[in-house]
Amino acid sequence: xxxxxxxxxxxxxxxxxxxxxxxxxxxxxxxxxxxxxxxxxxxxxxxxxxxxxxxxxxxxxxxxxxxxxxxxxxxxxxxxxxxxxxxxxxxxxxxxxxxxxxxxxxxxxxxxxxxxxxxxxxxxxxxxxxxxxxxxxxxxxxxxxxxxxxxxxx
Amino acid sequence: xxxxxxxxxxxxxxxxxxxxxxxxxxxxxxxxxxxxxxxxxxxxxxxxxxxxxxxxxxxxxxxxxxxxxxxxxxxxxxxxxxxxxxxxxxxxxxxxxxxxxxxxxxxxxxxxxxxxxxxxxxxxxxxxxxxxxxxxxxxxxxxxxxxxxxxxxxxxxxxxxxxxxxxxxxxxxxxxxxxxxxxxxxxxxxxxxxxxxxxxxxxxxxxxxxxxxxxxxxxxxxxxxxxxxxxxxxxxxxxxxxxxxxxxxxxxxxxxxxxxxxxxxxxxxxxxxxxxxxxxxxxxxxxxxxxxxxxxxxx
Numbered sequence: 001x002x003x004x005x006x007x008x009x010x011x012x013x014x015x016x017x018x019x020x021x022x023x024x025x026x027x028x029x030x031x032x033x034x035x036x037x038x039x040x041x042x043x044x045x046x047x048x049x050x051x052x053x054x055x056x057x058x059x060x061x062x063x064x065x066x067x068x069x070x071x072x073x074x075x076x077x078x079x080x081x082x083x084x085x086x087x088x089x090x091x092x093x094x095x096x097x098x099x100x101x102x103x104x105x106x107x108x109x110x111x112x113x114x115x116x117x118x119x120x121x122x123x124x125x126x127x128x129x130x131x132x133x134x135x136x137x138x139x140x141x142x143x144x145x146x147x148x149x150x151x152x153x154x
Numbered sequence: 155x156x157x158x159x160x161x162x163x164x165x166x167x168x169x170x171x172x173x174x175x176x177x178x179x180x181x182x183x184x185x186x187x188x189x190x191x192x193x194x195x196x197x198x199x200x201x202x203x204x205x206x207x208x209x210x211x212x213x214x215x216x217x218x219x220x221x222x223x224x225x226x227x228x229x230x231x232x233x234x235x236x237x238x239x240x241x242x243x244x245x246x247x248x249x250x251x252x253x254x255x256x257x258x259x260x261x262x263x264x265x266x267x268x269x270x271x272x273x274x275x276x277x278x279x280x281x282x283x284x285x286x287x288x289x290x291x292x293x294x295x296x297x298x299x300x301x302x303x304x305x306x307x308x309x310x311x312x313x314x315x316x317x318x319x320x321x322x323x324x325x326x327x328x329x330x331x332x333x334x335x336x337x338x339x340x341x342x343x344x345x346x347x348x349x350x351x352x353x354x355x356x357x358x359x360x361x362x363x364x365x366x367x368x369x370x371x372x373x374x375x376x377x378x379x380x381x382x383x384x385x386x387x388x389x390x391x392x393x394x395x396x397x398x399x400x401x402x403x404x405x406x407x408x409x410x411x412x413x414x415x416x417x418x419x420x421x422x423x424x425x426x427x428x429x430x431x432x433x434x435x436x437x438x439x440x441x442x443x444x445x446x447x448x449x450x451x452x453x
Contacts, residue, residue: 012194013165013166013172013176013192013193013194014165015163015165015183015192015195016192016195020192024165024255025255028255043172043222044165044194045165045172045194045223045226046166046220048194048197048222048226049222049225049226051220051222073192073194073199076198077197104180105180106176106177106180107257108262
């Protein structure tokens with residue numbers, strides 16, 4: 001039996017819509033700030049290109065996919081290459097289709113509205129992680145890196 | 155008609171270099187009106203890109219040396235016109251990316267600068283190529299050359315299973331790395347044999363040797379890449395690179411079509427042909443060598 005210590009997050013790396021950008025920044029936020037030490041990310045392009053370690057992890061450990069839109073590329077690829085995912089989230093369902101299907105955005109185009117969307121998706125992802133692995137006691141949470149004043153670390 | 159440019163970034167999530175690749179791609183797509191392909195969508199629904207694939211030559215932006223975007227491009231059969239490795243770019247610029255996907259202003263500035271440079275380079279590549287095409291009467295010619303290469307070549311041919319191997323007759327010499335040389339005076343043209351192109355299958359990228367570079371006999375004279383492997387062209391002669399077949403940068407498949415004529419690699423100003431010649435096989439010797447090699451390895 002495998003003792004579950006970490007959950008893998010596989011994010012859409014989408015360039016087809018804004019949902020892809022939201023999902024990747026939300027995934028990174030969970031990894032680095034919300035649940036550091038309890039989550040790992042799996043690089044989806046590497047996963048697709050044949051990264052055996054990534055595929056092994058996704059086969060063996062619980063994984064959450066976070067897709068930008070209902071094409072659900074991340075979930076479909078994971079289920080095809082590694083097996084069933086533990087939870088599958090979609091930005092277009094967590095937010096709304098209009099936000100998720102907007103044009104892809106660059107970091108220079110991030111604004112307050114987009115930050116709120118990223119935060120909402122991060123919260124849903126964090127909740128999904130906690131459902132699988134349990135909510136950590138405050139003392140068990142790793143301290144995230146302290147960002148410089150005025151900067152929120154994702 | 156000249157193909158337009160499209161961009162395929164890696165978008166890697168586990169390294170900020172992927173984010174930088176994405177930013178460069180978005181600059182090019184949004185500010186320079188280039189087609190942008192999503193590597194993930196490309197894999198999960200390749201038919202979506204079927205039409206644009208045929209009309210486009212691709213700039214591939216890899217984040218790191220794992221080169222996932224290149225692999226996905228090869229898997230999808232994209233015609234790759236240019237490749238950039240973002241990790242090499244940051245190393246060259248002496249820029250540390252840190253861990254966060256939120257790039258620092260210096261990295262964003264590099265993204266913008268790189269996108270502008272690439273946009274200019276892609277535009278120049280298009281212009282050069284259009285000029286070349288216009289200068290070639292039947293559209294089948296090659297980059298200017300300093301040798302009077304034979305207009306027609308006689309081949310000896312043999313088959314192994316479904317494969318057909320041709321060995322040109324006349325003043326062609328070969329090394330055991332399956333590269334040929336044709337010499338005229340102090341200048342030589344170099345290429346790869348049918349065996350190389352058959353083994354590699356569809357060649358998707360040509361990395362040219364640097365003009366003016368000095369190469370030793372059995373040194374590396376550029377490389378060819380297919381979805382199967384990367385092949386280093388091993389120089390059969392020593393000398394200075396004085397011409398490269400620039401046509402291959404946009405159409406590397408010419409090596410598959412005809413490795414001895416349209417698909418030549420480079421021309422070299424010879425250092426010591428007589429000495430180099432001693433370590434080469436003539437056409438008859440290479441034919442026998444190749445037959446044995448093919449039989450042994452069951453290509």
